[in-house]
Amino acid sequence: MKELFDFALAGANVIPTLLLIAMMLYWSIVLIGAIDLDFLDLDLDTDSSPDGHPEGSLEWLNRLLRFFNLGRVPLMIFLSFLILPLWLFCILVNDMLGIHSLLPGLITLGVGFWLCMFIAKVLTMPFVALFEKMEEEQNFSAIxxxxxxxxxxxEGRIGQAVIEQRGKGAPMMLTVCSRPGTLVNSGETALVLEYQADRRCYLVEPYSI
Incomplete structure (x- = not known):
């Protein structure tokens, strides 16, 4: 066990080991309720064109991230299924090849990262349907x-909004958009009209209480 501990902290493995420690700390904090599961979640469509599609310069990146299920499951769930296989890969490969120093270890880390991205994609597939169902239930309750x-x-700018639950739970965070030509400023209230699946946001319009 001591040999494994020492090897995990060797230069070749220090980066994946630190990532593993950070992941374990995150889940420990989630379990005690200090932060929510979606604390570091991704929003892939922050900037979009008027037709609801991402800006051209970022569209390829959004497609790549969604291919790996990023944006379809919470970020930290994906990272958990990425970091653990990556740590095991680096430990096993570096041990078999006798790699102990940082620079050769970076090569192992780079190769392992892309391999484990595909592993994480496969492992998170069951969660995609689960979170899509949860999102549908949230969509119904927000309208x-x-x-x-x-x-x-x-127009062309997606933002964030919050629905206060009035003592019935945590506030509901939404990704929102407006009709063409309609501006809704930060701090103003709005009515949630519908969920637009193609843009992955809620359509809102100004509404004074």
Whole structure:
């Protein structure tokens, strides 16, 4: 056990080991309720063109991330299924090849990263359907509610809004958009009209309480 501990902290394995430690600390904090599961979640469509598609310069990146299920499952779930196989890969390969120093270990890390991205994609597939179902349930409950904008939205600009649950649970965070020509400023209230699946956001319009 001591040999494994020493080898895990050797230069060749120190980066994946630190990532593993960070992941374990994160889940420990989640378990005690200090932060939510989606604390570091991804929003792939922050900037989009008026037709609801990502800006051209970022569209390829969004497609790549979604291919690996990023944005379809919470970020930290994906990273957990990435980091653990990556740590095991680096430990086993570096041990078999007798690699102990940092620079050769970076090569192992780079190769292992892309290999484990595909492993993480496969391992997270069962969670995609689960979180899509949860999202559908949230979509139904959000429509017709009043939200408060956390950032300004306008034509071609997607933002964030929050629905207060009034003592019935944590506030509901939404990704929102507006109709062409409609501006809703940060801090203003708006009515949630519908969920637009193609843009992955809720359509809102200004609404004064």
């Amino acid at each position: 017709g509610k009043i939200c408060t904008l956390q950032s300004t939205v306008s």
